[in-house]
Amino acid sequence: MSLPPGFLDELRTRISLSQVVGRKVTWDMRKSNMAKGDWWAPCPFHQEKSASFHVDDRKGFYYCFGCHAKGDVLTFIKESENTGFMEAVEILAREAGMQMPARDPRAAEKQDHRTQLAQVMEESVKWFRLQLKTGAAAEGRAYIARRGLSDAAIDRWEIGFAPDARQALFTTLVQKGFAADLIVASGVCAKADDGSIYDRFRGRIIFPIRDARGRAISLGGRAMDPNARAKYLNGPETELFDKGRNLFNHAPAREAAGKGQPLIVAEGYMDVIALSEAGFQATVAPLGTAVTEDQLRLMWRIADEPVIALDGDTAGIRAALRVIDLALPLLEAGKGLRFAVLPPGLDPDDLIKQQGAPAMQKVIDTAQPMVTLLWRRETEGKNFDSPERKAALDKTLRAALKRIADPSIRGHYGEEIKRLRGDLFGTNARPFAPFTPRPPRAPWQPGQKGKPFQPIAPMASTKLSLLATPADLVQDTLREAVVLAACIHHPGLIAQFESALERLDFIGHGHDTLRSLILYHQSAPDLRALLMTEAPLPTEAVLLHPHVRITAAIGPDAPDDAAEHCLAEALARLQADRAHRLEIADAEDDVTGVADEGLTWRVSKAAEARHSAARGPQDAKGESVIAPNGVELDRDELTRARSLHESIDFTRGGRGGKQ
Structure with missing residues (x-):
């Protein structure tokens, strides 16, 4: 999203830096001079007792003489709340009472509807909180007291209560002027088969679920009736809420992790609340399901090595093993997991109550790396x-x-x-040979028998050039640039190819970062401008790449069907080529004598997929279409490319074979 000239300057003048920083610090009034806009406080970015953090309101900058943190009001919001640039602008604009720049009509209409849904959710949260103070909520208050939550904690977590009434919330929301269809779309109410509308949450303690921006997007409810069909109930998936792509306590945990706390992943609402109240504020939980790929990627955006805190029972261990299977194909340098296994029969809440926060800290400090649990699974x-x-x-x-x-x-x-x-x-055991692709054999020196020729290593000046890069990796990098450029110029295609983009391993410099930003901000009205703000170097490198600039089908003025064809074909070729190389590497590793039928069948199928993806439009016999910019499209080719990118799942380790 592009910002008009002067917008940021006006935003900075609307609200003072000391006003924003003052929410996070306690000013040292003996050292500060309010009249001159000169403020001092202990630094919010590192632990200290002295007031070494200086805010100059007149210039609009801060500086810490201890950790050397510095910046303006937007930098402070980004660093203190661990947000991106545009999100920091939105937070500051909301606080200053300024409207964000207008978007295109369709996006604005969609955003308005989402805003209305968020308003329904906020009103519902307020109503449930009021119900917790009524006589009908006596059992709920008793349960909360047994869990050891103070009144301050109840307010912090906005805990409420849903009375056991069919239309209590629905009637209240209608009286406040919300349309029935909007109430149902928010997920707080549901429509019965006979057309009547009823409250979804009844006889339950309510936990609001907020997104990374702090907006209420759904609710979680804990049943008071022991015979209820579901002990915990989450709201349904809506325009605001996707349970597989959100985390409970996301925004506060992100902020705490930005200050250096380890990110802890617990199992449920009460575990997160207990850990946070005990001082472990960087704690999140999946929303009623096993951890998903999207949630794992969210965790890695918050911290490089989340700690999975699991109950010490059989179910907890099984959950850990499921996370391991999910994470193995997604691992990359610097991104991993550690597992904190609690004593048998205890969850984090129980451990903290019985032995205190130091016992929980000890469990976290002794968290095991993922390879250890993988070994235990196969040997214990x-x-x-x-x-x-x-x-x-x-x-x-x-x-x-x-x-x-x-x-x-x-x-x-x-x-x-x-x-x-x-x-x-024992030390005399037969060595374990892990799976590693065999390196290519060195070429023979002409005229010398039996002695391989040792190639000369590239010079420092050529190590990063194409001369020192294998040809197949060069081709992959070019196709990756085409894929990313197509997504940037035609963001409407991202949702269609989202699963393939998530699974593909990008190897080009900065390509993986750019892919993550594209997926995260795919609904942004001006994706290119946003990427130029958050990742200018990778974005410029992709858009100005010579191969991209001569590919007319993905340009900003190209029709969407041309870009769709080009994107589908590039993804299919990337997947097929990498699958073929992986099958060849596997075949080399598996062959100990004569290759069996299954091995040759797998390699042949990989080769077929590769050749199928590589066929150009001239090989197809279907109808051709000439786009306005002169790009020739083939309908059969487009269908074939789509089916290839949907059916081939090589990047996650799956390979074809006889059943």
């Missing part, structure tokens, strides 16, 4: 007293390591598994 409670059982273990571990896409991480996992295997079987 099992007997390896025969060569066959040891070989079965090796096969299982190699299969798990194959799912790791990053070759460096896969290699380090293999080394750790080898070490653990040596500890289990």
Whole structure:
């Protein structure tokens, strides 16, 4: 979204820096001089007792003489609340009472509807909070008291109560002027088969669910009736709420993690509340489901190494193992998980109540890396007293390591598994050979028999050039640039190809960061301007890439169907080429003698997919379409490219084979 000239300047003049910073600090009035706009306080970005954080209201800048943090009001919001630039602008504009620049009519209409849904949610939260103070909520208040929550904690978490009445909330919202269809669309009420509308939450303690911007987007309810069909109930998926793409306590946890606290992932609402009240504010929880890929990516945006805190029972361990299976294909350098396994029979709330916050801190400090739990899953409670059982273990571990896409991480996992295997079987055990693609054999020196020729390493000046890059990686990087440029110029296509974009491993410099921003801001009205603000270097590199500039089908003036064809074809070719290389690497690793039928079948199928994706429009026999900009499109080719990108799932380790 582009901002008009002067908008930021006016925004900065509408509200003073000290007013914004004052929400986060306690001013040292002995050192401050309000008349001159000179303010001092302990720094909010690092722990200290002295007032070394200086705010100059006249110039609009702050500086810490301890940690050297500095910036203006927007920088302060970004750093203190761990937000992006545009989100910081929206927060400041809302506080200053300024309207954000107008968007295109369709986007504005959609945004207005979402705003109305958010208003319904906020009114519902207020009403439920009032109900907690009524006589009908006596049982709910008793339950909250048993969980050890103070009145201040109840207010902080905006806990409410839903009376056991069919239309109590619905009637209240209608009286406030909200349309029945809007109330149902928000998810707080539902429509019965006979057309009548009823309250979705009845006889439950209510926990508001807020998004990363702090807006109420849904509700969670804990049943008071032990015979209720569901102990915990979340609101349905709406325009505001997607349970697989949100986290409970997202915004406060993001802010706390930005100040250095470890991100903790708990199981439910009460675990998050108990941990936060005990001092672990950077705590989130999935919303009634197992952790999803989107939630895992959200966690990695908040912190590089979230700590999964799980109950010490069988169900908790199973949940940890599910997270491991989900995370293995997504691992990348610097992004990992650690697992804090609690004592048997205890959840975080129980542990804190019985032994205090230091006991929970000890559990977090001793959190285990993911490779350790992977090893425990395959070895605990099992007997390896025969060569066959040891070989079965090796096969299982190699299969798990194959799912790791990053070759460096896969290699380090293999080394750790080898070490653990040596500890289990003894130093004389047969070495474990982790899955690693075999390096290419060195070419032979002409005229010399039996001695390989050692290639000369590239000079420092050419290491980053195309001369030192394998041809297949160069081709992949070019296609990645086409994919990203198509998404930037034609953001309406992102939702259609979202799953393929999420699964694809981008290898070009800055491409992975740009992909993440594109997916996160795909609904932004001016995606290109936003990307130029948040990631100017990768965005410019992609849009100014020579290969992109000569590809007319993805330009800003190209028709959407031309860009769709080009994007689908580029994705299909990327997936097929990488799948083919992976099958060849697997084949080299599997072949010990004569290749069996299954092996040759897999390789042939990968080759077929690769050749199918590589066929140009001239090979198709369907109807051709000439776009206004002269790009020739083929309907059969477009259909084939779409089916390829939807059906091939090579990047997550899946490969075709006989059943």
